[in-house]
Amino acid sequence: MQKKSVRVFMSFICAVTLVWAFVPMAHAEEIIIGGALCSTGVQAPLDEPGLKGAQVAVKAINDAGGLLGKKVKFVNLDGKSDPVTVGNIAVELLDKGAKLMVAPCDFDFGGPASREAQKYGVVGISTCASDPLYSSWSLGDKQFTLSMWNTTMGATAAEYAFKERGWKNAYVVTDQFIAYTKSLSKYFIAHFKNIGGTILAEDTYTNGDQDFSAQLARIKALKTKPDVIFISSYQPDLGMIIRAIREVGIDAAIMGGDSYDDPSLFSALGEKFGNNVYFVTHTWMGPEAHKDMPKFLKLYKEYYGTEPDTSFVATGWDTIMLLAEAVKIAGTTDGAAVAKALETNEFNLLTGKLSYKTAAEGHAPDKASVLVELKKGKPSFLGWRRPASPPAP
Amino acid sequence: MTGQIVQFGIDALSLGSLYALMALGLVIVYGILKLVNFAYGELVMVTGYTLFLLNGSPLPWLVMALVAVIIAILTGISTELVAFKPVREKSVTAVLITSFAFSTLLQNFVLLFISPRARQVPLPDIFTQTVELAGVIVPLRNLLTIACAFIMLGLFSWALKKTVLGIALRAAASQFRMARMLGVPANLIITTAFAISGLFAGVVGILWLGRIGSVVPGIGLEPLLVAFIATVIGGMRSLQGAVVGGFLLAFVDVSLNYLLPQHLLQFRDAFTFSFVILFLLMKPDGLIPGPASGERT
Numbered sequence: 129m130q131k132k133s134v135r136v137f138m139s140f141i142c143a144v145t146l147v148w149a150f151v152p153m154a155h156a157e158e159i160i161i162g163g164a165l166c167s168t169g170v171q172a173p174l175d176e177p178g179l180k181g182a183q184v185a186v187k188a189i190n191d192a193g194g195l196l197g198k199k200v201k202f203v204n205l206d207g208k209s210d211p212v213t214v215g216n217i218a219v220e221l222l223d224k225g226a227k228l229m230v231a232p233c234d235f236d237f238g239g240p241a242s243r244e245a246q247k248y249g250v251v252g253i254s255t256c257a258s259d260p261l262y263s264s265w266s267l268g269d270k271q272f273t274l275s276m277w278n279t280t281m282g283a284t285a286a287e288y289a290f291k292e293r294g295w296k297n298a299y300v301v302t303d304q305f306i307a308y309t310k311s312l313s314k315y316f317i318a319h320f321k322n323i324g325g326t327i328l329a330e331d332t333y334t335n336g337d338q339d340f341s342a343q344l345a346r347i348k349a350l351k352t353k354p355d356v357i358f359i360s361s362y363q364p365d366l367g368m369i370i371r372a373i374r375e376v377g378i379d380a381a382i383m384g385g386d387s388y389d390d391p392s393l394f395s396a397l398g399e400k401f402g403n404n405v406y407f408v409t410h411t412w413m414g415p416e417a418h419k420d421m422p423k424f425l426k427l428y429k430e431y432y433g434t435e436p437d438t439s440f441v442a443t444g445w446d447t448i449m450l451l452a453e454a455v456k457i458a459g460t461t462d463g464a465a466v467a468k469a470l471e472t473n474e475f476n477l478l479t480g481k482l483s484y485k486t487a488a489e490g491h492a493p494d495k496a497s498v499l500v501e502l503k504k505g506k507p508s509f510l511g512w513r514r515p516a517s518p519p520a521p
Numbered sequence: 522m523t524g525q526i527v528q529f530g531i532d533a534l535s536l537g538s539l540y541a542l543m544a545l546g547l548v549i550v551y552g553i554l555k556l557v558n559f560a561y562g563e564l565v566m567v568t569g570y571t572l573f574l575l576n577g578s579p580l581p582w583l584v585m586a587l588v589a590v591i592i593a594i595l596t597g598i599s600t601e602l603v604a605f606k607p608v609r610e611k612s613v614t615a616v617l618i619t620s621f622a623f624s625t626l627l628q629n630f631v632l633l634f635i636s637p638r639a640r641q642v643p644l645p646d647i648f649t650q651t652v653e654l655a656g657v658i659v660p661l662r663n664l665l666t667i668a669c670a671f672i673m674l675g676l677f678s679w680a681l682k683k684t685v686l687g688i689a690l691r692a693a694a695s696q697f698r699m700a701r702m703l704g705v706p707a708n709l710i711i712t713t714a715f716a717i718s719g720l721f722a723g724v725v726g727i728l729w730l731g732r733i734g735s736v737v738p739g740i741g742l743e744p745l746l747v748a749f750i751a752t753v754i755g756g757m758r759s760l761q762g763a764v765v766g767g768f769l770l771a772f773v774d775v776s777l778n779y780l781l782p783q784h785l786l787q788f789r790d791a792f793t794f795s796f797v798i799l800f801l802l803m804k805p806d807g808l809i810p811g812p813a814s815g816e817r818t
Contacts, residue, residue, distance in 0.1 A: 168629060170739065172637030304787040332786040336743045338732050341532040342778030345525065363639040364735040371734060375651050376658045392639035396734035400649065437638065 159195055159461055161186070161202045161451065162226030164217040164241040165233075165255070169209025173363075174233040177436065178255035179204055181444025182230060184424070184431045185452075195452050196459070202448070207232055207241070215240030222248045227461035228451050229253070233275075233443070235261040235307055242271040249463040251470070253451065256410065256443040258386065259307045260490070260521030269487035270467040274447045274479065275410065276495040278308070281385045282315030283518035284408045284497050285358065289383060290325045295355035299328050299347060299380075301369065303361035305335035312385045313360040318519040320358075328354050335365055340372040347378060354380050362387035367396035374401040386410055391437055394505050402505030408497050410479040411442045412509040417498060418478045442478040450475055450482070480512060490521070527655045533775040534768075535663035538670030539728055541767030543744045544751035545677070546721030548763040551752065552694035553714050554609060556616050560600050560624035561748065562741020564719050568593045568726030569736030570631055572642040582645045590723030596627075597719025601712055624741075631738045639735040648731040666728045673724060674764060677717075681760070686713060694758070750797060756807030765808050 163182065165175040186202040189195055203221060207214035218229060218241040229245035229252035231238035238254040239262070245252030246268030254262055254273040258281060262273040289295045298320055302313040317327055328350055331343045347357070357380050359369055370382055374397075381404045388407035397405070411417050413425065413436065424445055428436055451466070453475055458465035471491070474483040480496035499510040550558050571589040578585070604619040650661045681687035692700040693710045701707050725744060730736060747770065748763075755766025773796055777789050785792075801807075 167637070168632055172632060173639070173737070176637050330783060332783065332789075334787075334789060337774075338729065338743070339532070339536055339775070339778070341528070342775065345528055345779065364733045364737055364740070367639075367734045368732055371649065372660070375649060375660050377651075390639065392641050392735045395641040396639075437636070 157198050158201050159198050159228075159455075160221070160224070160226045161200060161228045161230060161448065162218065162221030163202060163204030163230040164207040164214045164221070164238075165204050165230065166207040166209045166214070166237065168206055171207070171209035171232055171234060171237045174256065174440070175207070177438050177440035178230075178233055178444035178447065180432065180436070181428070181441035181446075182255070182448045183444075184428050184441075185445040185448035187431060188427055189448070189452055195455055196461075200448075200452070202230075204230070207237060209237060211237055211240045214238070215244055217241070218244035218252075222250060226250065228455070228466070230255060230447055230451075231257070233257055233440075235259045238262065238273075239267060242267040245463075246270055251451070251454075251463050251466045253447055255447045256386070256440060259311050260492075261307060261311075263490035263492065263521070264487040265490045269491075270463045272467075272470060272484060272491050273493065274443055274450060274477075274482075275386075276480070276493055276497050277518070277521065278312045278385070279315045279518040279521055280493075280495060280497060280515060281408045282312055282317075283319040283515040284499065284513045285383050285385065285406075286316050286319035286323060286325065287515050288406065288408075288499055288513065289356045289358075289381070290320060290323050293356075293381070295325070295381060297326050297328050297352055297355050299350070299354035299357045300330045301333055301343060301357065301359045301361070302330065303333050303335050303359075303365065305361075308387075309335075309360045309362070313358065315519050316358050316360070316383075319515075322519065328352055333361060333365070333369065335361065338365065338368055340369050344372055344376060347373070348376070356381040356383055358383045360384060360387075363390050363393055364396070367393050370397060370405065371401050374403075379404060381406060383407060386440075388502075389439055389500065394502065394507060397502070397505055399504045402502045405502035406510075407500055407502075408513075409439065409500055410498065411439050412498050412500065413439050413442070414509060416509050417512075418476075421478055424478060446477040446479050450477060481514075492521070524656045528657045528659070529775065529779060531654070531657075531659055531663055531667075533772045535666045536775055537768035537771035538667050539725060539767075540747050540751050540771045541764040542670055542673060542721050542725045542728075543748040544755065544763035544767040545674075545760060546718045546725065547745075547748040548752045548755075548757070548760060549690075549721070550714050550718050552758050552760065553690070553697060553711060554605070555758075556605070556609065556613065557620075557749065558600060558605075558715075558718065559617070559620040559745070560604060560627065561718065561722060562743075562745035563624050563627040564593045564596055564600075564722030564741070565726040565729060565744045566627065566631065566736065566738065566741040567596045568723045569642055569730050569740055570635065570640070572727075572730065573635075573640045573736055576641070576643045582643060585643065586727050589727065590720065593723030593726060594716050594719035597715045597717075597722065598712055601715040605711075605715075606708075628738045628741075635738075637738060639737045641735045642730050644731055644734065662728070662731045666731075669724065669728060673721070690714065694760075752807075754797060754800060754807055756809045759807070759809040762807050762809035769808070 165179045205217045231241035231254040233256040242252035251270045256275040257273045258275040260277045303309040384407045386409040389409040454466045454469040457469040482495045485492040496512045496514040568589045571592045575585040604623040608615040648662045689705045751766035751770045752763045755762030
């Protein structure tokens with residue numbers, strides 16, 4: 129008797145689970161935004177801030193009455209820094225009724241989520257993938273990235289170095305780990321040569337080596353001393369490279385991209401080595417960058433109880449706000465209509481003014497970027513820049 | 522020219538010292554259990570995060586470093602208690618999985634409670650100062666690393682030869698069953714091996730972090746890989762082999778860094794591993810094969 133009741137109970141549980149699994153998550157009065165941002169693995173440092181910012185944005189939208197009269201629900205499942213998992217998660221969320229998709233901050237890891245969204249006719253957007261591969265060319269006509277492309281990032285750095293500071297000779301070090309680090313150097317070099325600068329030499333670093341001595345020997349052996357050293361790598365290796373360069377007394381300017389925008393780099397360099405370093409990034413956490421920044425920071429602090437530890441949190445906020453704005457303009461969450469709204473409007477975001485080219489032109493983001501200087505280990509805001517003609521991807 | 526040779530010598534020696542210590546920490550456990558501790562890299566990570574958490578405390582740096590090394594030793598011992606002891610007599614596969622699981626557990630613990638992003642570790646000035654040697658500016662920490670490694674290796678080999686525990690360890694490494702029959706307490710020896718492994722990982726951690734300046738949850742992967750390759754080159758069961766293997770691997774890496782032309786440099790790891798494969802084809806047992814007891818006990 130008892131055995132039988134257990135069996136009945138178990139089959140009841142199974143039935144309930146099955147029914148629950150097939151009932152769509154969406155209630156009529158909810159708009160679901162799916163997310164496949166990674167909270168574990170190598171991609172986690174890049175995705176975690178975006179995820180945090182996105183959650184603050186969703187709360188802010190709901191507190192202000194929701195979107196198209198409906199509540200917004202953001203469901204993020206851990207992509208585990210695995211492209212296959214990211215794709216599977218995207219399918220799962222889309223099956224359950226997600227109308228918009230937030231993809232991880234990298235082409236390799238974020239691409240699968242966008243590809244699945246495209247199959248479902250849903251707009252997908254990466255929080256901060258900056259490789260030009262993240263385009264409608266490779267992913268489909270409803271896919272976008274919130275970030276400027278590396279073409280803009282590299283060109284901004286090159287123009288600042290050559291035109292504003294008059295640095296004529298550059299030395300470039302490229303970390304060979306991912307598409308981001310390689311393409312950033314490529315576009316910096318292309319634009320720097322284009323506007324008349326000289327690349328003295330290029331060097332390579334392997335991520336995880338923690339040994340920069342051979343490259344250092346080559347920099348020291350250069351006949352012409354470089355005015356600026358462009359390093360495309362990221363933390364924690366980046367801190368080690370810059371320290372190694374400064375320790376041996378090379379005090380040339382050092383430049384890089386948004387991977388420098390990391391407080392752990394500032395503290396790793398400290399007062400002693402954190403000088404004459406410049407980088408191009410998404411935004412600046414102060415009212416100088418955007419009038420709404422203090423409001424975002426306040427909401428962030430209310431939500432988490434702490435200040436954000438990197439400006440990348442703004443990319444998550446912006447991703448959600450950009451999607452919401454486009455849905456409002458379109459008046460629907462229909463993929464084609466939202467994509468059209470994104471293509472045909474300019475948006476004023478915390479991470480800069482942004483307008484997209486058409487799908488035929490790759491959805492290239494025309495976006496402003498921020499220049500930051502590191503002085504005595506403290507970052508300071510140099511202003512917004514928007515290069516006139518970044519190199520073609 | 523002399524400048525370049527001095528530079529190269531110090532670079533290769535200091536990287537080699539680190540690799541040798543890493544390899545020795547791994548092989549001390551392998552030698553006795555014939556099992557690779559895949560959670561070895563996490564001992565380095567734990568050292569780093571202990572330093573990070575102690576940052577800002579009034580303790581002098583040396584005390585912080587000492588605490589960090591002690592925590593690494595304790596983590597090493599708990600690896601044995603959590604991942605190895607319950608299953609090691611039953612199946613090799615199980616131990617492989619439990620040590621992976623323990624490694625993932627530690628990493629996710631840090632991801633969850635600290636951050637996936639890099640965190641700065643406190644370092645004394647001596648790690649960022651430089652000295653001039655034969656016209657070459659050398660970071661003081663490279664010399665420190667070399668000195669530290671030679672002291673550790675010297676002390677360790679003395680202890681292995683002259684202390685009762687050391688002799689028991691060596692006996693266990695060459696014929697574990699025989700050693701047990703002659704009264705060497707198995708659990709004590711194994712726990713000691715894990716503690717020594719933790720000690721090496723802790724010291725490596727401090728020196729490795731001294732180069733990097735900050736710690737991330739995945740920081741242990743590189744030391745684990747390096748240690749594994751170095752022990753394979755050196756001979757999986759021999760302690761001297763691990764040390765020689767570590768120095769050789771560093772020598773190959775640094776030479777390739779210096780000698781490869783720019784467009785080939787990005788494939789450096791391919792060259793390193795080709796060398797390892799060629800080497801193993803010629804000497805499948807490694808440089809110093811060690812005692813001939815391949816059996817797992």
